[in-house]
Amino acid sequence: MKIGELARVTGANIETIRYYERIGLLPEPQRTAANYRSYGEAHRSRLAFVRHSRDLGFTIEEIRSLLDLSDHPERDCGEADRIATGHLEQVEAKIAQLEVLRDELARIVGRCRGGLAGDCRVIEALGNHRMCESHHA
Amino acid sequence: MKIGELARVTGANIETIRYYERIGLLPEPQRTAANYRSYGEAHRSRLAFVRHSRDLGFTIEEIRSLLDLSDHPERDCGEADRIATGHLEQVEAKIAQLEVLRDELARIVGRCRGGLAGDCRVIEALGNHRMCESHHA
DNA sequence: ATGCACCCTGTAGCAACTACAGGGTCAAGG
DNA sequence: CCTTGACCCTGTAGTTGCTACAGGGTGCAT
Known part of the structure; x- marks a missing residue:
């Protein structure tokens, strides 16, 4: 799928998707012969994770850590809980x-x-x- | 009073005071022979107004309008109320x-x-x- | 061949500050 | 007299999380 379609299915803006790629939240996708970005299900799911986390108010850096945990299922979940709990406290404050x-x-x-x-x-x-x-x- | 003292008495940061001057929220003060900014009570009071409004969450542009009203006592107060009410609604949202x-x-x-x-x-x-x-x- | 929707890169802008870099001023102490 | 330290100056760049171009290429239908 091209970037426009990914934007449509995730509700993200095209410029935002490219921005996430630039700052390393999303991996660089493959390119078509015309140099168009070409995305698959893994990208869609990762972007959904990012958008959902942003909607919940997590910062980009928090999301970076959460994605990192998500990429390493053998790590301890405590870090994720610590980030989410800290964020919840900030929201309450x-x-x-x-x-x-x-x-x-x-x-x-x-x-x-x-x-x-x-x-x-x-x-x-x-x-x-x-x-x-x-x-x- | 020099900028450091004004910062102390208002709780504002020195860089912020210069920033407010640059964007036209505070008037340019007189200068001493050494080119230091020299403030009086009118400046102190205006800066207090700005800081208080910022603490209440008003944007710079809203504050600009409020200051403008404050500078023209003959105008109608409705505008101030409209700005404050609108802001209150945003805070509630x-x-x-x-x-x-x-x-x-x-x-x-x-x-x-x-x-x-x-x-x-x-x-x-x-x-x-x-x-x-x-x-x- | 031309219009249109889509894609690309790179850069600049938004709010409201904050943080330097690189310099000048001034009073007190040795 | 000189230095140290606290203060002041201008100007510019960074922060967060995008958004908005400018200036160009691609691909398909008419």
């Missing part, structure tokens, strides 16, 4: 941080009663951290 | 998205019972979206 922001923003937005910028509570609050209830980031 | 990821990750991580990578449920799940319960991003 990010959620917690965004919730603080959300509450602070909601408080600020709720103060607007319309009128002129000079009297605006929103702008005033942005200039003055002491008006905040919590110590967001 | 991001939280919702991360919560889906978190649940999916927790499910994947929970499957690991140790052992070899070849049998690893974590790696298997990453390669296979059909094992997911929800349609995360």
Whole structure:
């Protein structure tokens, strides 16, 4: 299959596929006589792994390690679990941080009663951290 | 006050302050005889506004608009409210998205019972979206 | 032969910084 | 007087994970 079809079946963008190849996440595929990239099932599956991991928020470097484990079935699974657990913790931390922001923003937005910028509570609050209830980031 | 002191009192990084000046968020300050930047209270307050807004997750362009309103007290406050409300909605959307990821990750991580990578449920799940319960991003 | 969809390489851009390299300034201590 | 150290300057390149060209080639149908 050519790159366009691989893009269609995986939902990835063509440029992204070439980018993954360039940074070594995907192996260089064979080429047709016309120098077109030619992919098989192994490539499709590897790209699906990468896209799925990216959708779950793993970084490229984390995915590199996960793929490496996947390529060496004799290794210990603990590393994969460690990466995933670490990532889960980061996601949880990010959620917690965004919730603080959300509450602070909601408080600020709720103060607007319309009128002129000079009297605006929103702008005033942005200039003055002491008006905040919590110590967001 | 010189740039180092401004950085200390606002918690911003020196390079970031110069960056804000370069992109026009902060006005060019006066210079001392030695060509050092020299800041006053107006700069401090403007930088505090910027840092606070960034901490709340506003983009540089949103902050540019907010600063513009702050510089024109006779304008309507509605624009500030519109920006803040829009941003709040984005934060809420991001939280919702991360919560889906978190649940999916927790499910994947929970499957690991140790052992070899070849049998690893974590790696298997990453390669296979059909094992997911929800349609995360 | 010409239009069109597809493919190629290589480079530049995005956000919002951060990190140098390579230099100047200034006050205190020996 | 000289050096050491802390500070400041400009300008450029790197970060992450793509995305968007520019400028060209290929392959098939009309």
